[in-house]
Amino acid sequence: MxxxxxxxxxxxxxxxxxxxxxxxxxxxxxxxxxxxxxxxxxxxxxxxxxxxxxxxxxxxxxxxxxxxxxxxxxxxxxxxxxxxxxxxxxxxxxxxxxxxxxxxxxxxxKRRVQKRQEYVCTGCGQYFIRKRRIDTSRYVCGVCKGKLKWQRTIGSD
The missing domain is CATH 3.30.2010.10 (Metalloproteases ("zincins"), catalytic domain)
Structure with a gap:
């Protein structure tokens, strides 16, 4: 038309x-x-x-x-x-x-699954999920102040 x-x-x-x-x-x-x-x-x-x-x-x-x-x-x-x-x-x-x-x-x-970043505390084992990657040398666990370690990306294609 x-x-x-x-x-x-x-x-x-x-x-x-x-x-x-x-x-x-x-x-x-x-x-x-x-x-x-x-x-x-x-x-x-x-x-x-x-x-x-x-x-x-x-x-x-x-x-x-x-x-x-x-x-x-x-x-x-x-x-x-x-x-x-x-x-x-x-x-x-x-x-x-x-x-x-x-x-x-x-x-x-075309709807995409949004990627998420998974972190775990080396001290208490608490899991954290974030939209963006974070600098693990600058941030610590909010529960026990332990170090954070990046685990995996959730929802990747």
Whole structure:
């Protein structure tokens, strides 16, 4: 789908479901990773994630456009446009827009296990797990003031 087609689709959805014109731009933003789209408060433009069209199809993209148009029209009218606002939730229900989009399969597979560093005290045997490596010559056990020894990295690929 080209951006000109996306613009026409957004204008059509705005007229059909909201009865109002969409006077700004709707564009694809390939830098969006985990969200289906976003409404920009400063420019009033809508950015959409192209991967939702590729993975879930046109219907999912239409749902995301409806969702972003809810933000758009409520913001321009000066009403509550945020997810927590009652007017936003009511408008979502009226037009049949989803509150949240379906997660992308590619994003779910890319979640990494965070690496952890495991240390043990040579005096009392207490284990410590940290996100970052520490300088064992500068730090000591908080229980007995004994020396720390690096054991292993947990969660490495």
């Amino acid at each position: 080209k951006e000109s087609e996306l613009q026409q689709l957004t204008e059509h959805i705005s007229e059909q479901f909201f009865g109002k014109t969409f006077r700004h731009q709707a564009v694809f933003n390939d830098r969006l990773k985990t969200t289906g789209g976003r409404y920009l408060l400063g420019t009033h433009n809508i950015e959409l994630n192209r991967r939702y069209l590729e993975e879930h199809g046109r219907e999912e993209l239409i749902g995301i456009i409806k969702h972003e148009l809810c933000h758009y029209h409520l913001h321009l009218e000066g009403k509550g446009y945020q997810h927590r606002d009652r007017s936003f939730k009511d408008l979502l229900q009226q037009v049949g827009a989803p509150r949240f989009c379906t997660p992308l399969k590619t994003v779910q597979n």
